[in-house]
Amino acid sequence: MILVTGGAGFIGSNFVLDWLAGSDEPIINLDKLTYAGNPDNFASLAKDPRHRFVHGDICDRELVAALLKQYQPRAILHFAAESHVDRSIHGPADFIRTNIDGTFSLLEAARAYSATLSDTQRESFRFLHVSTDEVFGTLGADDAPFSETTPYAPNSPYSASKAASDQLVRAWFHTYGLPVVTGNCSNNYGPLQFPEKLIPLVIANALAGKPLPIYGDGQQVRDWLYVGDHCAALRRVLADGKPGETYNIGGWNEKANIDVVHTLCDLLDELSPAAHSYREQITFVKDRPGHDRRYAIDARKIERELGWKPAETFETGMRKTVQWTLANQAWVRKVQSGEYLQWLDKNYAQREESKT
Ligand code: NAD
Ligand code: TYD
Numbered sequence: 001m002i003l004v005t006g007g008a009g010f011i012g013s014n015f016v017l018d019w020l021a022g023s024d025e026p027i028i029n030l031d032k033l034t035y036a037g038n039p040d041n042f043a044s045l046a047k048d049p050r051h052r053f054v055h056g057d058i059c060d061r062e063l064v065a066a067l068l069k070q071y072q073p074r075a076i077l078h079f080a081a082e083s084h085v086d087r088s089i090h091g092p093a094d095f096i097r098t099n100i101d102g103t104f105s106l107l108e109a110a111r112a113y114s115a116t117l118s119d120t121q122r123e124s125f126r127f128l129h130v131s132t133d134e135v136f137g138t139l140g141a142d143d144a145p146f147s148e149t150t151p152y153a154p155n156s157p158y159s160a161s162k163a164a165s166d167q168l169v170r171a172w173f174h175t176y177g178l179p180v181v182t183g184n185c186s187n188n189y190g191p192l193q194f195p196e197k198l199i200p201l202v203i204a205n206a207l208a209g210k211p212l213p214i215y216g217d218g219q220q221v222r223d224w225l226y227v228g229d230h231c232a233a234l235r236r237v238l239a240d241g242k243p244g245e246t247y248n249i250g251g252w253n254e255k256a257n258i259d260v261v262h263t264l265c266d267l268l269d270e271l272s273p274a275a276h277s278y279r280e281q282i283t284f285v286k287d288r289p290g291h292d293r294r295y296a297i298d299a300r301k302i303e304r305e306l307g308w309k310p311a312e313t314f315e316t317g318m319r320k321t322v323q324w325t326l327a328n329q330a331w332v333r334k335v336q337s338g339e340y341l342q343w344l345d346k347n348y349a350q351r352e353e354s355k356t
Contacts, residue, residue: 001028003068004076004077005079006031007079009079009080010188012031019231026051040331058102075126079130095158096157099161099165126180134162135159136153137153138153148248174244184246185248186225186250189321200332206264211282219256222294223297225310226317229317249308251314265281
C-alpha cells in the first residue's frame, strides 16, 4: 500500500481517486483537514476498503511513525502543504510550519521507518515529494523555461517554504540515502480545486455575478496543467523515477492571466449563458506584492526518461473544468462558507479597483 499526505486537498484527492480507479493497491490518506482539506472530495470512497482516511498532522511524528509501522507502505507521496501564495503573504507562519517543519518531520519518520525494512524492501521504497515550479522564481519574457538545473530563487513566502522543503528532501537523499524523488510542477487546474485560486475563483465569481479580479495588468504568465495529467506524471515518477532526481512537470501551456480569464468567460457564455457576456465582469485590481511575472516549464526530461507528456490541451482541460464546476454547484456552495468568506474579505476588500 501507499501513504498519501494531503489527500483531502485539490491535487491529493484527485490523485487518490485516479489511483483507486486504476489500481487495487490500498491508500492510507493522512490529512489535517485545514480550510483546504475537504472529505467530500472522496465521499465516493466512503465504503471502499482500499481507502483509509486518517485525520492528523504531518508534524505529529509519533502518529506518522505509528502509521508507517502499522501499514508498512512501499511509498510515501507527500502532497500536504499550505499552497496559496496570497495566504502566505497575509500569514507566512503556517507555511513555515507545515511546508518546512512538516516535511522535515515526515523525512525523519521515513528515515527511521526505512531502517526497519529488509534490503529488498528498502531498495524499492520511495519518498515522492510533490513540489512546484515557483521555487525557481520568475522569468523574463525571453528567458528559457525552467529546467531541472535552473537555480532556485523563490520570491514569495509560499515558494520559499517549498524551496526549503525541496532542499531538505535532497539532503536526506545525499546524507542518509533515503530514496526520494521530487516533481516540480506548474499551475494545476481541474475538478475539486478550492475557489481561492484563479481559475475556480473566476468561475465561481462569474456565476455569482461578482467582479472577476485581475491583479495588476493581467499580463503575468503561468504554465497550466490539467490536474489529471499531473496525477499521471506522478504515477510515472513513482514507478520509474530515479532516486535523488527531480522532474519538471508542465503542460506546455503558457498563458497570460487575462487570456485565461477570457477563455473562461467565453466557455461560460457558451455553457451557461447570462443576459450579458461574463467578460463584462472583469475588474482590474491592485497587484499582489512581489508578483512573479512569468513561469514556464521545460518538461522534456520527464518525457524523455519516463515517457510522460500531458494528454489534455488547454482547451480540452478548461472545458472539462467548467463543465465539472457547472455540474457540481453543491460542492462549490458548500466550500463557500465561513472561513472562505472571511478570506475573500481579507484578500479583496483592500484591493480597490485600478485603472490598469
Ligand atoms: P491544497 O491546499 O488544495 O491541499 C493541501 C492539503 O494538505 C489539504 O487537504 C490540507 O488539509 C492538507 N494539509 C495542510 N497542512 C497539513 C498538515 N500539517 N498535515 C496534514 N495535512 C495538511 O493544495 P494542492 O493545490 O492540492 O497542492 C498539493 C501539493 O502540490 C502541495 O505540496 C503544493 O505545493 C503542490 N503543488 C500545487 C500546485 C497547484 O497548482 N495547486 C502546483 C504545483 C505543486
Ligand atoms: P493562483 O491561482 O493564486 O496561483 P499562483 O499564484 O500559485 O500562480 O494565481 C494564478 C495567477 O493569477 C497569478 O499570477 C495571480 C493571478 N490572480 C489574479 O489575477 N486574481 C486573483 O484573484 C487570483 C487569486 C490570482
